[in-house]
Amino acid sequence: DAMVIQNPRYQVTQFGKPVTLSCSQTLNHNVMYWYQQKSSQAPKLLFHYYDKDFNNEADTPDNFQSRRPNTSFCFLDIRSPGLGDAAMYLCATSGTGREQFFGPGTRLTVL
Amino acid sequence: QKEVEQNSGPLSVPEGAIASLNCTYSDRGSQSFFWYRQYSGKSPELIMFIYSNGDKEDGRFTAQLNKASQYVSLLIRDSQPSDSATYLCAVRDSSASKIIFGSGTRLSIRP
Numbered sequence: 260d261a262m263v264i265q266n267p268r269y270q271v272t273q274f275g276k277p278v279t280l281s282c283s284q285t286l287n288h289n290v291m292y293w294y295q296q297k298s299s300q301a302p303k304l305l306f307h308y309y310d311k312d313f314n315n316e317a318d319t320p321d322n323f324q325s326r327r328p329n330t331s332f333c334f335l336d337i338r339s340p341g342l343g344d345a346a347m348y349l350c351a352t353s354g355t356g357r358e359q360f361f362g363p364g365t366r367l368t369v370l
Numbered sequence: 371q372k373e374v375e376q377n378s379g380p381l382s383v384p385e386g387a388i389a390s391l392n393c394t395y396s397d398r399g400s401q402s403f404f405w406y407r408q409y410s411g412k413s414p415e416l417i418m419f420i421y422s423n424g425d426k427e428d429g430r431f432t433a434q435l436n437k438a439s440q441y442v443s444l445l446i447r448d449s450q451p452s453d454s455a456t457y458l459c460a461v462r463d464s465s466a467s468k469i470i471f472g473s474g475t476r477l478s479i480r481p
Contacts, residue, residue: 290467301458301471302414309467349413357402357421357462359469361413 262286263362265350271368272340280335280365282350291333292359293325294349302349308333337367345369372397374461374472382478389446391457391475396440399464403435403442406458408474414458418444449479 263284272278282291289310294302305319308327322344324336337344350362373396383389391405402421406414420426420433420442432445446453456474463470
């Protein structure tokens with residue numbers, strides 16, 4: 260089945276230790292998004308790629324970076340995770356249609 | 371600042387009744403509107419989308435859109451305990467390839 264895959268599903272890191280989350284898709288969608296979601300809050304858009312064009316939200320901290328080496332893969336790098344970065348990280352995609360589809364998410368714990 | 375507003379709830383509805391969820395948005399140019407269901411600890415799942423004024427029905431779900439009033443709603447008929455979840459209203463930004471989410475309404479179906 261065509262889908263959005265995120266790895267790992269659970270990630271534990273130490274304060275200040277860099278971490279990379281990955282997302283892949285078999286939908287051949289041209290837009291990929293990274294969201295951060297904390298408990299009882301709406302998903303917060305961090306950035307998105309329209310093909311290779313990178314779009315950063317104005318309030319996304321510099322601590323967060325992203326890479327999209329090809330259509331299928333996108334990575335979220337957190338350079339120096341703090342306790343406040345503990346959250347669910349959601350990858351989503353959209354194609355020629357207007358709908359957006361989410362992966363299962365990665366739950367990040369910072370110790 | 372473009373916004374999507376929802377009542378956070380919780381909204382408690384007896385099993386078998388109709389659940390009515392409401393949402394208003396500020397971006398008058400928006401053309402695409404979505405409802406996502408999110409179970410605790412899971413990622414959002416797209417359940418309905420609507421692009422034209424009026425009603426759109428899919429099984430037990432009906433989405434209603436009124437662009438003049440900047441209002442979108444979701445009706446769930448014959449509510450089941452499995453419908454208990456947080457429902458996120460989302461609106462596509464008219465000037466960017468991204469979706470703006472509301473903070474969600476928590477729905478509880480009581481047996």
